[in-house]
Amino acid sequence: MSEAAINNLTIGTGATLAPPQFDDPYQQRLHDKQRLAAAFRAFALYGFDEGLAGHITVRDAVEPETFWVNPLALHFSLIKASHLVRVDHHGNVVEGDAMVNKAAFAIHSRVHQSHPSINAVAHSHSRYGRAFAALGQPLQPISQDACMFFENHAVYDDFGGVVMELDEGQRIANSLGANCAAILQNHGLLTVGSSVDAACANFIIMDSCCHSQLLAQAAGELKLIRPEVARQAKQITASELVTWGNFQPLYQKLLSQDASFLD
Template identity: 50%
Template sequence: MLPGNIPMPPTFNTIEEERKYLKHKLTGAFRIFGKFGFSEGVAGHITVRDPELKDHFWVNPFGVSFNQIVSDHLLLVNHKGEVVEGNLPVNRAAFAIHSQIHEARPDVIAAAHSHSVYGKAFSALGQELAPITQDACAFYKDHALFNDYTGVVNELDEGKRIAEALSDYKAAILQNHGLITVGHSIDEAVWWFVTMERSCQAQLLAMQTGQKLIEIDHEIAMKTRQELGFPLAGYFQFQPMWQDICASQKF
């Protein structure tokens, strides 16, 4: 359990103040993805639901480096795929996937996806993460496997099927594709992505030894998830990364 005096998510007096905060936080989230090497050409996107227009979300433009994104680059997109604010092109896959997740999950404020190396390597196994480490337990019985890859996601139908597979979970492994995570804040969604990517890496490394993987007992894994895998824990664990990126970069 977290101590009672930890910093809590901020509150806002106006919609404009909240929107400015979210766009700044989203910009920093892309810088963090860039820092961790999660970019792969033009692939990858993080979205955040607009605080006023609930069927609109902010997203990175197509073809702009994670390391170069500033707040003015961000696009406001509605669930029809129309760019309501911004002058750059939108990634069709970002719209197809994220619009369906945001529509299906009113509780989701942010969603994150990229073609990170260990996530896409693990996705080729066609299996869920095993509870072999404390960190992996955050996803125990709380992530899905979407095993219906049909190529680049350009159609809403596949985005809808991904959203259906995600269900009420915090994350999904998209077989032969990569990872996607969601959260009640940008902080939470990005933290789940980072720690899921590292959990994939840890399991792949353990599998390379050829030894049998020792899984954590079901009851202990569930208890550990309850301690590490709830929304405020995700929000709080993101804060050191946020502190580092704010200290090292201007955005």
């Protein structure tokens, strides 16, 4: 993120708001694993945990053809960086001694493999995302927050049951295109980002936008933001800096309450 981009979004002086940069890929790996563990704590905080469903992944900085994922059946609120499992795109566990949700592999491996610029993927069966996904329609630009998804998310309408096969995962990856998110009809939400921070924050905001649109549609006719205005807002709200930055206050809260996820 350029200094000019940061200056365009801030006033005053102080610590620079920007993603950290690492020369050592092993330091990047540790950072990403700790942020991934924090993202699971965030999902637990928002109630995005339900049974065995839900997974967040991050591409490994040392071996990019592998990714880190949560172990099967460990509650999100308990996950630490040391619990994470590293898997390759062929379904081999290359680091860690826990089982991994097969659906997580089928979806996330195809997204990571098909989209080299995507470093993190988040998916869960959240309450409002799941309800909105049953409508099979896109989010509308009804608020500043929703504008970040304007012309920036897909609707995958070919639900084929629990995703156990790579073909289904590949179709989801293909439907995503260059967007930051997908609504999986009759299933839930999927968001992506260049960092765990962005993918997690995008998911939280998207679920909230689903909730808002459900409420607004139930109350009456939607008043949409004009396309040109929605696009202008999206340039800011969907930028790499803002999507990463949206996670930082939540990360600070998680860190102050229980920093055990760093272990």
